[in-house]
Structures are given as structure tokens and as C-alpha cells.
Amino acid sequence: MYVWHFHCLFICCFNMLLVNLNWKDYGSAGRMDTNDSLRLASLWHSMHAISQQLSPTTGCNGIDLLRADTFDLHCFQSLTGTKFFVICEPSAPYMELLLKVIYELYTDYVLKNPFYEMEMPIRCELFDLNLSQVVQKDRVALLAR
């Protein structure tokens, strides 16, 4: 599928109804262009939906974590069906927490912004600012250990 180098962090959020994609690259390697990201998101969206049906346990809400040799993919689904996923190094800690924080930033700086139209790409300065702050803080905290 996709091969990622280490120190790669890729954050994406998309909605179930339209494959509306907003993505941010925070890695030092492995940049993706628009088409690749769209492909990735559509693929993930379908897999997430299919996994809900295929799951042997009842009450499954879809894939939370995908582990591969060179990367991990954590996914968080809000109550409305909007999915946030982050692609990171294998066994990077606190990704679940990061996703929850990103969801909070989304509800604050995107949904409360009167100039954001629903289902459009996110172009909110405050969201970008706070998102990079959260990611940088995270990385510094992890590297410091």
C-alpha cells in the first residue's frame, strides 16, 4: 500500500457524507499531493464502513487502529460521523489523545467560525495555528524523553 518513512505524521479529517478532505502534513518525509490524499481518504472511508459490517463482535463502530510495519493509522469518529485520522510512526504514544484534542480544535475554530462553509476545505487561520502548536508541543514532549 503506502510506504512511509519514520518521523512522519499525517493528520486528516473527512466527513462521511461527502468525501471532503482536509489534510495536513507534519512529517519530515513523505509529502502527499491532493490526489493521493483523496485516494487515501476514499479508501479509508470505505474500509471503515466495511469493517463495521464485517466485525465479529457486536457494537463495532469501525476501525480504530491500523498497524503496519512502517506506520500506524489511528482513527477517531465523532458522533456525527466525521472521521479524523492520523498516520504516524509505529507505536507513537498518545495519538488517541491527540485526535481528541484535534476534534476539540475543530469544534472550536472551524464550527464556530461564521466564514467556514460546511463540507468545504478548512481554511481557518486559527485552526491551523492551534493545530501546529499542538503537534509541535506533542513532538517536543516526545523527543525530550
Add this chain to the structure above:
Amino acid sequence: MIGVGKPKQYGNVLDKPLSRGRQEVSLSAFAFLFSELVQYNQTQVDNIAELERRLEDAGYAVGARVLELLCHRDKGNRRETRLLGILSFIHSTVWKVLFGKVADSLEKGTEHEDEYMISEKELLVNRFISVPKDMGAFNCGAFVAGIVRGVLDGAGFPAVVTAHFVPIEGQQRPRTTILIKFAEEVLRREARLG
């Protein structure tokens, strides 16, 4: 005993004391409401200047009422007659009641005699708002400028009030300044009062 613990019945609703009301309102609730206000006005206008004027008018209504309420509740029905008095009233009391803190600073303009500025690092109403680049210098703080204009007009100090972004070196987000330009008659009266 009969009657103990029974709340006092007021014959006329106007005799009831003005309660302080709920001191706190959910910030998220206000943010969503304000966002809807801006979006609604955006659909009604053709250009940005109109949008700013509409937000100011909405704020004007709030300002007029806030002045009446605060004069009665917090100042014991005294009214301000001096310029500095009304400005510090806005800077501290009005700001405290509306936004929970006093404004960051109150300054007199250096270039013109009739200009005063209230600055704030970030207005509460702008906390979650990112204005897109194609809207230029539009500031949703026009709502707050309208509030200030409403208070000043009601108190007898007609003025033109606008909100501006002032970029500051070393900070990513610009400060907001509410610029107050008083009418001629206010300055003349102030000079006469000595």
C-alpha cells in the same frame, strides 16, 4: 408563624428589584449565536461595508440597553457628564459586565484631539473567528464598536466608533483597537466645563 419565609409579593412588576441575573453565559453558546448573526447578515448584504454597518447597528441596540441597566444597577442612577468619566465607565464597568474583564488599555490619540482608543489583545467576540483573506480588513469587532457607540450616544456623547486590527511585531495575531472619534459639540462642551 404564618407568613414567615414567604417571598414578598410585588403588586407591580416594575417594583421588583432588578436581579443581577446569571453572571455567566456559556461561551460556546454565545459563539454559535454570534456566528449565526454574522452569517445571517452576510446573506442580506452585497458588500463588506454594509456587513460592518449591520453588525454595528446590532451592537448599538445592545449598547443603549446596557447603559440604562448599568446606570441603574451599578451606579445608583448617577450619570457621567465628563469625557474621561464616560470613557473609564466603558473601559471598566461595561467591559467587565459584558466580557468578564476590564479592557486592556485606554489611550488618547496622539494625532487628533478628539480621538481615543480602547485596545484589546483579542476581543471575546473574535475568539473563534478567522476572517478569510479575501475579506480584507473586515473585523467582527464592529459589533463591539456598535456597543460602545450605543453607550456613548445614550450618555450624550455622540461619536463615530470603529474597530481595527493593529498588527504587532512579534505576535502572529493582531491586536484589536476600538477607535472613538467624538463629535465637535462634545469637545466644545468639555472645554467649557473646564
